[in-house]
Amino acid sequence: MKYRLLTRISAGLLALLMLSMTACGSVETETTADTAAAETVPVETEETRPSHGLPETDFEGAPFRISCYGDEDQVPYLQPAESIGEAVNDAIYNRNSMLMDEYNFVFETVAYGTDYGKHTKDISALVLAGEDAYEMIYGHVVGTCNNAIIGDYMNMYDLPYLNFDAPWWPAQSVDEMTIFDCMYTIACNATYSQLASAKVVFFNKGLADQYGLEDPYELVRNGEWTIDKLISMSEGIYQDTNGDGVRDVDDVYGYTTIPMQNGFFVSCNTPILSPTDDGGKEITVMTERTVSLVEKLYSWYYESGNVFLTVTDLKDPGYCANVFAAGKAAMTFGKLHHASDYYRESDVSYGILPQPKYDTAQEQYSIFACPSLFSVPITCQNTELAGLVFEAMTYYGYYDVIPVYYETTLQGKIADAPEDVEMLEIINDALIVSFAYCYDNWEGFAHFLSNNIMNFAVDKGNKDVASVYAKKEKSALNRLEKCLDAFRGN
Secondary structure: OOHHHHHOOOOOHHHHHHHHHOOOOOOOOOOHHHHHHHHHOOOOOOOOOOOOOOOOOOOOEEEEEEEEEOOHHHHHOOOOOOOOOOHHHHHHHHHHHHHHHHEEEEEEEEEEOHHHHHHHHHHHHHOOOOOOOOOOOEOOOOOHHHHOOOOOOOHHHOOOOOOOOOOOOEEEEEEHEOOOOOOOOOOOOOOOHHHHHOOOEEEEEHHHHHOOOOOHHHHHHOOOHHHHHHHHHOOOOOOOOOOOOOOOOOEEEEEEOOOOOOOHHHHHOOOEEOOOOOOOOOEOOOOHHHHHHHHHHHHHHOOOOEEOOOOOOOOOOOOOOHHHHOEEEEEEEEEEHHHHHHHOOOOEEEEEEEEEEOOOOOOOEEEOOOOEEEEOOOOOOOOOHHHHHHHHHHHHEEEHHHHHHHHHHHHHOOOEEEOOHHHHHHHHHHEOOOOHHHHOOOOOOOOOOHHEEEEOOOEEEEEOHHOOOOOOOHHHHHHHHHHHHHHHHO
């Protein structure tokens, strides 16, 4: 699926973009033809977008019940309580209000809490008891797939109204999560959470200028933004700012990250599983490319002195996003939502980049983004309601919610860097959901990098890929066969 940002953002934002590009000297003075082209860029409207094709119907006030993994702060992704004057919140609220008025039903979203294992067990218990409790589950990326392989969820191809060929459904997610013509869970545009969870690289423009770094935007455009380039650009950047002679959280580094993040396996096109001729999957992680990637990352993280490995506590001052927000790193790993969660109030002038490719021979950027997943329990009786509302949420999410998220992500930055619009489009066009990661349950190799090679502890690692693979192979094969059997209906 291609989401063409420059033809879909609001007319106001587009005008600001064109004005700021001229004001910042980012483009040469426009000719008359250029001006005419800019003025006629098509903006998607309700009149020009394709129809969702859904029928008129009345659900007579029926509840559309959603069990939402996470605390109360996760519920607004699906059902904000009220309009509060915040753009994304209000876009979702307005969509939901319109749908409830149009089809006469009521959203009832309940936050379950953050114990994903208990959520998984409780959903299974409801299904086992035959209880029609929910029309939708918005579940933990791994936990909800555990429900799927024990038969708790419907095959989404059996639900009415879901048009997976339509542009508002992410084709990569549909293809990746479909095995043997079955799909039990999916990430989609019903929320903006997949885009928000995209794993990216942020860079500090001030430090980039100070150290004479290459223009990362140009590297991305030219297909030269690779893991080797990222590593080399972090070299030689270190300041012992507190003068204590110890590399600690107060110093400045070339790069900062949590050690155990899986984004590089996807961005460097290093597959854990690959398709088989019969439509299944097989383990293909043990390759020279995997060994090379691990050795690069291990040396960079643990031996170069250019990386500050941080704790995983999001509120700790030593967390990588907090380190970057304090101006202590030239570049950092992050998720796109860090832009609003951590950097909006920061004094750092920053840019946003996709995570890098393996090398220049890799044709496309790939962005790892596996948020919570949608499913429908097999005990759901009102499948007409489930299918129609899910399709409508996804349609209007694509057209009316995600464009607003773009705008708010860029809010306050557009005059600073109109190139960020281009980078966000590249990122959104390259979002990848990984079947291997979602269905792995820490028994296979999807968490190979984070749990086996790198470690939750910032001072530990193991770059012996062959030995780690040998120890894990039996478990991984058993897990994969269990998943494939579930999709075969065995």
